[in-house]
Amino acid sequence: MPLRFVFQHDNDPKHTTRLVQEWFHNNDVEILHVKQRSVRLAIALRKKEITSKDVILCCSKNTIDNTIPILAALYLGAKVVNLDPTLGVRNSRHLVSLVCPTIIFVEDSSVGFIESSLEQTNLTPTIIVFGDSDEYEQFSELVRPQEDEEEFRPVKVDIHDTAVMFFSSGTTGLPKVICHSHYSFLQMLTIGQEYGYNYGSTLHFTTFYWISGMAILANTFMDGSARVFCDDVDGETILKIIQDYKLSAIFMAPVYTYKLTRAENLSKYDTSSLRYLLTGGTPISPEQTKRLNNLFENGEIIFGYGMTEVGRISSFYPETNKKLMKIKPSSCGQVAPETSVKIVDPGTEEVLGPNREGAIRVKSPSVMVGYYNLDSSQCFDSDGFLKTGDWGYYDEDKCLYVVGRLREMFKYKSWHIVPSAIEGVILEHPAVKEAVVIGIPREDDGEVPAACVVLKDGCVVTNEEIERFVVERVPDREKLRGGVAFATELPKTPTGKVIREEVQKCQIMAHILHGRKLNSIIEMTTLGEFIFNQADKFGSNICQVDANLRKTESYSSVKQRSVRLAVSLQKKLSAGDVTVSCSKNTLDNAIPVLASFYLGAVVSNLDASLGVKNSRYLMSLVSPKIIFVDEPSVAMIEEALQGTDLEPEIVVFGRSDKYRKFSDLVQPSPEEASFRPVTVDVHDTAVMFFSSGTSGFPKAVCHSHYTTLQIVEIGKKIEFEEPCTLNFSKFYWISAMILLIRGFVDGSTRVFSESLDADAILRTIQDYKVSSVFGAPSLTYVFTHAENLQQYDISSFRYMLITGTGFSAEQYKRFSDLLPNVDIIFAYAMTEIGQISLFNPKYHKELMKSKPKSCGKVAPETSLKIVSTDTREILGPNQKGEIHVKSPGLMVGYYNLGSTSQCLDNDGFLKTGDMGYYDDDNCLYVVGRLKEMFKYKSWHIVPSFMEDVILEHPAVKEAVVVGVPQEDEGEVPTACVVLKDGYVASSQEIEMFVAERVSEREKLRGGVTFTTELPKTPTGKVIRREVQKNLLRCLE
Known part of the structure; x- marks a missing residue:
């Protein structure tokens, strides 16, 4: 055998050398x-x-x-x-x-x-x-x-002994070991030689982990060709290597081809030596094939089909198939020499003819011996053909097409969906670098196509744009009904294959949790039209109860009075004007809300406890035309209006010698019988809520008629009966507004009270057969500390709905032991989007009991993902990050603050600013506010976790933890504590209590201070910056 001269190039300059490599039996080389x-x-x-x-x-x-x-x-x-x-x-x-x-x-x-x-x-x-x-x-x-x-x-x-082993890609589980004998591996090389390619010097990037790397090495001993290898490099470097070493062939994965076509200075390099660009594995779009042909005018782009288990299965013969190669760029050629291929219906095992898709089976002398230490018989059919696991067909010219992996395909309704077909379309988008399509389970549809996309550097595109791009190019069944998510990279095997199971399991896509999709139960119209029409259905039903004054009002009365007020205001108030109410809960203060809806005006509510400064700011922000105010708050409103250019009409609930009285505006009118609500666009702003203001001035959160009704509908789809709900919140809070509107859906009763006295609450539940109580976690302590609980019949009480902050596991147990028939439902919601998650007692009873710290499963019609605050990567189960959420109840935006795009991510999800995670049962946990977290040394400290620990101390009523700066340590955890009445505890006692229950980094190094009350917003949220400011003042 003659000498074989082989050039090996290592892209590390220290190792670049020229070697002579020969077949073993030639031993006359001296160097x-x-x-x-x-x-x-x-x-x-x-x-x-x-x-x-x-x-x-x-x-x-x-x-x-x-x-x-x-x-x-x-x-x-x-x-x-x-x-x-x-x-x-x-x-x-x-x-x-x-x-x-x-x-x-x-x-x-x-x-x-x-x-x-x-x-x-x-x-x-x-x-x-x-x-x-x-x-x-x-x-x-x-x-x-x-x-x-x-x-x-x-x-x-023995030539049939195992010689070389390769690890499978591991795309469907842990990798297996593929065994090739001396015979099968040499047969693989022989089949390759029969194509008649004269490769000459060949560039490859694969290590010997890949069968291609090993085959290229072995080929050097077959034909004396040069093997050039290098690590992952940019397109321009590849072009330079082609020029400098006169390469005649390149073997590269499709992803590398894009590096070539995107390289700058293409014309600078002489690539005329290149005759073959061999690729395979994943499809290349026709557009990319055209770009490659333009780049290498004298070369052939050869797309082959092979497997580690068998080697080459099909490819085009460049000398005899030139015409077919050009007209069939998506084909992977004709069957390789010595090889047999059949297409089989996997259900019937029928062998199919041309242009009929089925499972690809192959037989060749180069087929593997088997999988190492595993029974491999199930990999072959009864005729000895290897089951490739690929799906494809051949045409009338016997050209083979691989359309996807059998295991990758999924069913949307009755249609088979082939992901690679949709992926090929997505890759045509100029901003897309990589894409993978998977099926996301949907109850009524089987699995819907969803895409995970990696964008090219510097490119920006929205998920909606990708979805539209695909819609215009595919049949209806292939539309991306599961949506599009973006990732910085896809999970891959070392061979570069996307691990689809990881995409689905860790869920880069189904990392996005989806609530149930249910049929609409509310006609999407304006709030005015909806309430006006629905009120007649419930006529004499009790709509609202003032538990403070022991007064009730029916739906008929509420509609009558709100219509009369609308008639009185219609000459003064137009669609788009803003009304503001500032009042405690009474039977009257719901009426201006409904009247404003009838007239298409925008409703907003103030809380007197906001104070003059905040109220002045908010009224200047929304510029109300009319302000409804109760008697005790008139002076505060007057002072807040001073120094502004506002001249709203003031209407007083109660007596007034200076302003119009509300009672005068709800008197009978001849026009009330013919009154009908004004027609406005359902997407116009209907109601505004002021944000908590824990991190600055409050903002005005705008909801349209549509988004408000969507929030109400999502709440109703949770499917537990609440015929009578007691709540303590004013219309300043979104919860009170949603409870008011929800009553017009099902005729339920809204009971409101200001008293937090245990006996008053228990009497209200008893007298009005209250089925659910809505409140803050602190309300649970009212029940567990009630001395006269057994004196009241509260058997109607079924649900305790909690939102806002968490409470300790001990308190959960105390409440559950005391009231075993009452389900505690901890919900997660935001003013900007409404209900996000909660447990449905109809379906999740056991989960509710076993996960008292969780705020449940994602609400109907809602999607949620956890996002890394550092990389923006979508995280999987049990990984903490920022909660992003999307729902049809998402706010229109913030009033008069220009674009709110910074509040949304590229997929249109709201950045909640909350930190959390979901577990293996897809139950959500909120661990704290992103802005509340601080760093002690290199550790992130989550205050809410430590606060929960402090609240377990029997003497503690409330606690807040903040970071106090220290020169060498960043910020140290410091607690401000409110003790229960009659209890005494020292700071050292609480510090020791915490130290025994937390990690080293979470010890209260900044100490404990005591206060009689914590500074709070009107919604009851602690103003942490005030706590921190007070602590720093104490430490000076």
């Missing part, structure tokens, strides 16, 4: 070469008693050295297998345990990885290091001259 070094290593390994029974494992990037152990092992008849450090320790530990290597060759940078992979195994292989090592034997020591190297000959083994 140091591959054969010489591999023989020396083989002799050294033989002295270590390596035989054909042993496995040699290599873990290294491509270098001049890592070829040598492979050849040496083959000389000794040992089995060769290669590991890639990007697999990760878990997979590597599994694979190393599977093959039990006697020796591991490893590059110096991966020694730690190998050591970790060997932990928790019983393996004790010899480790040999490429590079320097004080602990292990060095490769360089084993390739020194040997006395008997001239006499060395390879060991004779």
Whole structure:
């Protein structure tokens, strides 16, 4: 056999050299070469008693050295297998345990990885290091001259013995070990040679972990071609390598082809030597194929189809199939020499004809021996054909098309969806770098197509734009009904294949939790029309109860009075004007709300406890036309209006000599019988709520008629009966407004009270048969501390709805033990979007009991994701990040603050500013506000967690934790505590109590201070910046 001259290029300049590599039996070359070094290593390994029974494992990037152990092992008849450090320790530990290597060759940078992979195994292989090592034997020591190297000959083994092993991609589970014999691997090379390609020097990027890397190495001994290898580089570097080394062929994955076509200065390089660009694995769009043909005018783009288990299955013959290659760019060619392919219906096992899609089966002399230490019989059919797991067809020219993986396909309704077809369309979008399509389960549709997309650097595009782009190019069944999410990278195997199970399991897409989709139960009209029409259905039903004054009012009366007020105001008030109410809860203060809805005016409510400064700011923001105010708050409103340009009409609930009285405006009118609500756009703003203002001045949150009714409808779809609800919130809060409107859906009764006295609450529940109580967590303590609980019949009481802050597990247990028939439902909601999550007692009873800290499952019609605050990556279960949420109840925006786009992410999800996670049961946990967190040294401290611990102390009523700056430590946790009446506790006692229950970093290093009350907003939220300011003042 003549000499084989092989050029190997390593992109590390220190290792760039020229080598002569020859087939073993040619030994007349005098310079140091591959054969010489591999023989020396083989002799050294033989002295270590390596035989054909042993496995040699290599873990290294491509270098001049890592070829040598492979050849040496083959000389000794040992089995060769290669590991890639990007697999990760878990997979590597599994694979190393599977093959039990006697020796591991490893590059110096991966020694730690190998050591970790060997932990928790019983393996004790010899480790040999490429590079320097004080602990292990060095490769360089084993390739020194040997006395008997001239006499060395390879060991004779059976050609059907396993020679080379490869790890499968692991896209459908832990990787397996694919075994090729000497015979099957040489057959694979022979089949490749029969195509008649004259490769010459070939560039590749694959390590020997890939079968392609091993095949290209072996081909150098078949035809004397040069092997050029390098690490992942940019397109311009690839073009320079083509020019400098006169490459005639490149083997590259489709993703690398985009690097070439996007490279700048394309015309600067001479690539005329390139004859073949061989690719495969995933499809390339027709547009990209055209770009490649334009780049390499003299070359052929050859898309092949192969598998590690069998090698090449199909490809075009460049000399005889040139015409077919050009007119069938999406085909992977005709069947390879010595190979048979059939298309089979997997249900009936019928062999299908041309243009009929089915499962691809293949038979070839190069098919694997099997999977190492596993029964592989199920991989073959009764005719001995390998079940590839791919889905495809062949046309009338016997050109093969692979349309997807059988396991990747899913069913939308009765249609088979082939992800690769949709992915090919998405990749045509100019901003898209990578895309994967999976099926997301939907109750009525089977699985709907959803896409996860990686954008090109510097490109910006919305999910809606991608969805529209796809809609215009695919049939209805392939529309992205599951939506589009963006990622910085896709989870892949070391071979570059997307791990679809990870995309689905860790859910880059179904990381996005979706609430149930249910049929609409509310006609989407304006709030005015809806309430006006619905009121007549419930006539004499009790609409509202003032528990303070023991007064009730029917739906008929509420409608009559609100219509009369609308008639009185219609000449003064137009659609789009703003009305403001500032009043405690009475039977009267709901009436201006409804009258404003009838007239298309925008409703807003103030709370007198906001004070003059905040009230002045908010009224200046919304510019009300009319202000409804109760008697005690008139002076505050007058003072708040001073220094503004506002001149609203003031209407007083009660007596007034200076302003119009509300009672005068609800007198009978001849026009009331013919009155009808004004027609406005359902997407116009209907109601505004003021944000809590915990981190600055409050903002005005705008909801349209549509979004408000959507919030009401989502609440109703939770499907538990609340015929009578007691609440303590004013219309300043969204909860009170939603309860008012919800009554017009089902005729339920809204009971309101100001008293938090236990006896008053228990009497109200008894007298009005209250079924649910809505309030803050502190309300639960009213029940658990009630002395006269047994004196009242509260059997109607079924649900305790909690929102806002959490409370301790001990309090949950106390309440549940005391009232076992009452379900505590901890809900998560925001003014900006309404209900986000809660447990449905109809379906989630056991979960509610076992997860008292969770705020439940995602609400109907709602989508939620957890996003890394650092990388913006969508996180999976049990990973903490910022909560982002999307719902048809999402606010219109903030009033008069311009664009609110900064509140939304690229997918249109609201950035809640809350930190949380969901568990393996998709139950949500809110752990704190992003703005409330602080750093002690390098640790993130979540105040709410520590506050829960402090609240477990029997003497503590309320607690807030903030960070107090210290020069060397960042901010140290510091607590401000309110004690229960009659209790005494020292700061040291509370510090010790906390220290016993938290990690080292969460100890109260800043100490504990006591106060009689915490500064709060009108909604009851602690104003942390005020607490911090007061603490710093105390410490001065």
